[in-house]
Amino acid sequence: MSGSISQDQISTLLRRNQLSVTEGRRRILEVFMEAGIALSHHDIEEKTSERLDRVTVYRTLQTFLEKGIMHTIPTTDNSVLYALCKDTCGDGHHHDDHVHFICEICGTTTCLDGLTIPFITLPDGYQVSQVNMIVNGRCKKCAA
């Protein structure tokens, strides 16, 4: 399972974001890549507790959010999930507009940055600077 995750990929992602490669950062990225879905802070703590202190998890996630490597996604039950954005991993850049797709069956979260957010017509005089969409539904696998 973790064999499919390349350490090179992780190192590259970190370096592209001007971050040193450390145990905490590597481990947290591994967890996200293995999971493939958005995780709560609690989930992450659980999956890293053998190797990382809770405080390191807080600080690392904070760093990742600031760098735009991860994003937070609100849930309907009023909690927050952390998601690794795939295309961000690729190019190390942070985009302003985001579409997150969350599968209601398997929980898979996909960051659809490639998707163009359609123009919406707002009341007269309103100016849009940033749009975030959260799309809930069923992913390809679970739709059938």
Next chain:
Amino acid sequence: MSGSISQDQISTLLRRNQLSVTEGRRRILEVFMEAGIALSHHDIEEKTSERLDRVTVYRTLQTFLEKGIMHTIPTTDNSVLYALCKDTCGDGHHHDDHVHFICEICGTTTCLDGLTIPFITLPDGYQVSQVNMIVNGRCKKCAA
């Protein structure tokens, strides 16, 4: 200021949602109607501290979220705001799709339920059941 907020309006909203009219619920709705913007839990506590216990604020907000009278809105700094949805106040119904507009200048939050969320094209086979949009920008007043 609070003179412009009708107690009738508040009572009606509560009754439409099968909720009894109590001090805590009335006071919290007043605060939101006076403010006109989305508020953090901390804001709400502050504005009600003279009359309500902190625990009542927690329980009342929870109730309002369950009834769909209010919604939570994630912010870019990873915290959560509570917003009273205007059209929900009107008809007492909860809609699945939501568009929230947040003015980056004055903080005014508008729940644009009347707005039709445009169809977005997702990867093959994906099914959409609910969409939430958060639009950041400048409201009419602040755009000029």
Next chain:
DNA sequence: GTAACTGCAAAATATTTGCATCCTT
């Protein structure tokens, strides 16, 4: 070697729960 990351301990905050009392209908 130096700057930055990490773990530990502890403080500060935030949230939940139990229960007795009061209010709404």
Next chain:
DNA sequence: AAGGATGCAAATATTTTGCAGTTAC
């Protein structure tokens, strides 16, 4: 009168901070 809402006290949980030791480059 009865069920539910509220306040208070206290238990939990969450998040932040300071500092000393360790690691990455």
